[in-house]
Amino acid sequence: MTDEYRRDTRLVRAGLERSQFQETSEAMFLNSGYVYDSAEEAAAAFAGEADRFVYSRYGNPTVSMLQTRLAALEGAEACLATGTGMAGVFAALACQLDKGDRVVASRALFGACYAILNDILPRWGVTTEFVDGTDLDQWRAALATPAKLVFFESPSNPMLDLVDIPAVAEMAHAAGALVVIDNVFATPIAQKPLELGADIVIYSATKHIDGQGRVLGGAVLADEEFIKERMLKFYRQTGPTISPFNAWVLLKSLETLALRVDRQAASAASLAGWLESRPDIAGLRYPGLPSHPQHELAKRQMSNGGTLLSFTLAGGKDEAFRVLNALRLIDISNNLGDSKTLACHPGSTTHSSISAEERAGMGIADGSIRLSVGLEDLEDLKADLDQALGRG
Ligand SMILES: *Cc1c(COP(=O)(O)O)cnc(C)c1O
Secondary structure: OOOOOOOOHHHHOOOEEEEEEOOOOOOOOOOOOOOOOOOHHHHHOOOOOOOOOEEEOOOOOOEEEEEHHHHHHHOEEEEEEEEOOHHHHHHHHHHHOOOEEEEEEEEEOOOHHHHHHHHHHHHOOOEEEEEEEHHHHHHHHHOOOOOOOEEEEOOOOOOOOOOOOHHHHHHHHHHOOOOEEEEOOOOHOOOOOOOOOOEEEEEHHHHHHOOOOOOOOEEEEEHHHHHHHHHHHHHHHOOOOOOOOHHHHHHHHHHHHHHHHHHHHHHHHHHHHHOOOOOEEEEEOOOOOOOOOOHHHHHHHHOOOOOEEEEEEEEEEHHHHHHHHOOOOOOOOOOOOOOOOOEEHHHHHHHHHHHHOHHHHHHOHHHHHHHHOOEEEEEEEHHHHHHHHHOO
């Protein structure tokens, strides 16, 4: 399946395993356990001699179909689906880090990822050195010392800074480190980290992969050796497993992922260009626009500019709040990747727990608004932003 067909065919069909009832759509196996024909069969399953399901914390047919489809989409050898994106991040890191290990990470991370590296792992003797992910000199300096892992997000939340994936992967590998990337903002449609040199790719499937505000989910994709030899044991014992119901929803979501992301990215590009030319916008970040400081890099490693953009209003927080409150169609929400267009003020929501100084260091101003562009008619989105911005 994986090698024979192209991406859009894989999104609809990869992993499908029909039961004896020959159902068209993937079946939902909402079972926790499995039965055996004999005590010998149970013993063989536990001895690892029989390839079969034994308990849904370890594996389930619907979850397995999702994992196969995600791996086929990503071009990865193997995948483990998790209950949330954060369960995936934590399991992928914790399954391979030992006391005394060193991680090098980009500072511009999703808040909970930052907390794992900055608060939780240090309690177990794992240290992280944070760098400015856009600055190759900082990566080079940090990776002059051996490290176990490199972790980053590209584009980053919310200012859409990029990390040069091939360049950082080369330095990481020379330092003995595996490269772990949180590819949520780019989506598996716009960026292929494994082809660019990364080793482990993580998704919050809650975002674009579901993309319709329904379920939480996550995924970790890598080679067989990492998934089967390293992560699976940790996963079985600690239980970050996804519910088969959520896996089924995500299987259906994948069928339309490319359609949705392509349309959302096209709308985001159009809105970004239109917003940038308005006099009330003090600054705008969108990797697909030539004004983005890393636009050339975006063109090299992404196939579109993504579905998110950030803009800054000169009037600071008061003006940002006024504009958000004036929106009629676009919702105020910290979620992203949804078919509904969502706007948020990172300074008082997603990034409120970090200091004003750190926010400024990440380029987040008091007047910054992050926009996750959905599937509504572009003209309706423009009209809504126009009336909200215009009422000064
Ligand atoms: C949402 C998000 C996560 C966490 O995913 P959950 O499914 O909410 O646990 C991690 N990284 C990024 C970049 C995200 O946007």
